[in-house]
Structure formats: structure tokens, C-alpha cells
Amino acid sequence: MVDQFLRVVSLRDYNTRVVLFGTLLLGISAGIVGTFMLLRKRALVGDVVGHSSLPGIAIAFLVMEMIHPGMGKSMPGLLLGAFLSGLLGALCTLAITHLTRLRDDAALAIVLSIFFGAGVALFTVVQKTSTGNSAGLHQFVFGKTSSILADDVKLFAVLAASVILVTALLFKELTVLCFDQEYASSQGWPVFWLDAILMGLIVAVTVIGLQSVGLLLVVALPVIPAAAARFWTDDLRRMTAIAAAIGGTSAVGGVIVSAMFAKMPTGPLIVLVGAGFFTISLLLGAKRGVLLRVFRNYQLKKQHDRLDLMRACYEYLEQDLPPGMTLRPDMMVQRTLTDHALRPLRSWSQSHVRTLLERGLKAELLERQGESSYRLTSAGVEQATRAARNHRLWELFLIRYADIAPSHVDRDADQIEYVLGPELTHELETALGVKYPQLRVPQSPHKIEVAEE
DSSP states (O other), X not given: OHHHHHHHHTTOSHHHHHHHHHHHHHHHHHHHHHHHHHHTTOTTHHHHHHHHHHHHHHHHHHHHHHHSTTOTTOHHHHHHHHHHHHHHHHHHHHXXXXXXXXXXXXHHHXXXXXXXXXXXXXXXXXXXXXXXXXXXXXXXXXOOGGGOOHHHHHHHHHHHHHHHHHHHHTHHHXXXXXXXXXXHHHTTOOHXXXXXXXXXXXXXXXXXXXXXXXXXXXXXHHHHHHHHHHTTOSOHHXXXXXXXXXXXXXXXXXXXXXXXXXXXXXXXXXXXXXXXXXXXXXXXXXXXXXXHHHHHHHHHHHHHHHHHHHHHHHHHHTTTSOXXXXXOHHHHTTXXXXXXXXXXXXXXXXXXHHHHHHHHHHTTSEEEOSSSEEEEOHHHHHHHHHXXXXXXXXXXXXXXXXXXXXXXXXXHHHTTGGGOOHHHHHHHHHHHTOOOOTTOOOXXXXXXXXXXX
């Protein structure tokens, strides 16, 4: 196994080198085009193009056989037929969506089914010709990477280089098209033709991938690398580079695994390696990875719980004050708190309030005064005062400008109080026409509700 792996990665076999280079070009170009394809919400266009290319392959074979018998298997001619037929399918999709009220998904389904049906019918005609059974056109349906020749790779290189060059030249225009079509149209940019060029790039990548993975799986080549790259960055240039790297690495990985194990199809393995990269990106992506989001949500939940605890401490400590009197910091540090006293203010369970109090101890917002008694530290006093202040400023704003009843405003204020920073707090004070000192809390506009035990 080790010897076979070293033999493959050292590229001693000529066929391995040819296949590896051809699929590498395919993966890189597919990743680049797939980025714009995904952002433009054209993910299924590749599937439509792949199925639409089937009648073009059959027609190209029949035409070449009529012109010169025995030449129907010419790869340039077959790829040209696939390109023209796929391009026609893509343009039909564009025309339907622009000229009718049908949605994109309906247009894609209509074009895919019609062209694929025509392709199946034409393939039946091909099979009845004298050379049809030996033409090997079924390879375009399921893919057969091992049949790629050096001349095919040269053709792939030209197509891939053209795709990359056009994408680089129109990078700015395609970016605006994907993110703000209305703005591009208002600036006089030819949106329809830019869309048509993007479709042409998708068709070119699809045609390159037909022989490698077949029309059934070719849609995965541009979509999976771009979708995986989306989890790592918000910068389009970086996303394009990452998608190209994932696409190229997936192609190389699929070829290596296929070369190490006999009778393992290369096309599906390329897709599976790409799926592996997608899974890793889905879980570990630095921008949108699931694990990162879970961690951030957990941290945010802890922050919200801490603010709720601090506000509950403030509301408890001000309960016995005379009307109109504001709770001062020196008064707050002198009084003790208990978990039983805080529970009715939020309807917390006994275990949850104890967990919050333990976290407050670790954050040095509280200090223990006994087995179940606590006292706010100076940092806790400041945070409790700020939490109560922000909450009540937002309540006053909602009552005055959103006509929310004081009896219901507490719940609405809970939904946004956590994001009130200094600038937004200043804007609230300006809108309310008041200016409270930094540690001055306005009176609650409603009675503090205490849940019954």
C-alpha cells in the first residue's frame, strides 16, 4: 500500500500524470466560476447545463459521422457540440426567467427535462448506427477520467485558461452583478450580457467536467468548493482563491485515491473528497463554521445571563427604597443577596440561579458573604447599574415613541438591551431629552414584577 501510494504521488505513471493535470485544471476553474455561480444563486444551472449538453453530444457525433465516417468520436467535436447545446440550454433558462413570470426553479426544471429528454432520444438514434455502440458516448453520462488523453488535457488547459482569464478581467463587473443587480443596471451596465457571460463560463466548466465526472455529478464540481469556501471568509477575492484551492485539491485527491485502488471510479471520488472538505469547512470554518457559531452563541448566552443577573441584583436592592430615591453605589456594596431573593425576579430555577451566581463569583462581580449570601463588588456595582440603566432607557424610548404599554415594555426591552453600547445609549438620551450621569439609573416606568414561589 505504501509503495503504491509513493508510486502515485511521485507521478511515475504517464496516465496518472495526464489525468492528474487534467482534473487539476478542472477543479481550479470550477472553483473560481462556482464562487460567482453560488453568489448569483445559480447553483443548479450547472445541472441544467450538464443535462442540456447531452443532445449536443449526440448531434455532434451524428454530424461528424455523416461528414467523415469513423470520426464521430473526435473529442474536440463532441465537446463543441456539448458546449453549444449547454449554452443554448443556459440561454433558454435566462430567456424564460427574463421574459416570463416563471421563477428560476421552474425555468431550470423545464429546460433540464426538455433537453435531457431530447438527448436520450438522440442517443437511441446513435446506438442504431454502425459505430454507435463502440463510440463510448455513455462515458459523458457517468464520466470516465481514465480515458482522458494528452490531447484532451491540452484542450482542457485552453478552456480552463480562458475561463480563468475572462473571470479575472470581469471580476469587478461579476462582483457587482452578484451582489447588487439593480445598482449595476442603474449604472448602465449590461446586466443581461454579464449574466450571459457568466452562463458561458458555467457552460465551459461543465463541458470540461463531462468526461471526468459525467453530467450527473458535474454540478458538484463548481458548487461544493464555493460553498465550502463561504464558511471561511467574507472577502470575495479570498473566497475565490479558497474555492479554487479546494476544487484543485479535491480533484488531485480523487485521482490519487482512484489510482491506489483498482476499479475505483475517479469522478465520484473527486466529488467525495470535495464533500469531505465541505464537511470540514461546515464544522470548522473560521467565519460561519457550525462549531464556531455554537461557541459564539454559548458565549453570548453567558453574557446575556450575566447581564440579567446584574439587573436582577439591582432591582432587588432598590425594592425597599423610598419613592423617588435612587440606589447609590455605596448602598449597593453594603447589602447582601441570596439565591432565594433573586429567583422570584426572573422565575429562574434554583439550579440556574446558583449557576449564575457561581459565574458571577468567577468574574469577580460578586463576593461570597456566607454559604448562600453574596455581595456585589465594585465591578459588579458598575455592571449592575449599567445593565439597569440601559434597560430602562430603552423602556422609556419604546413607551414614548413606539406606543408600547408600560405593562408590556419590559419584555420588548429584554430583546435589545444587550446590544446597547455607549453611542446608542447617548442617542437614546438625546431622543428622550434627558442626560443622566454615567451611574444614574432612571426610575422604572412600571412596577417590577415578582413571580410567586
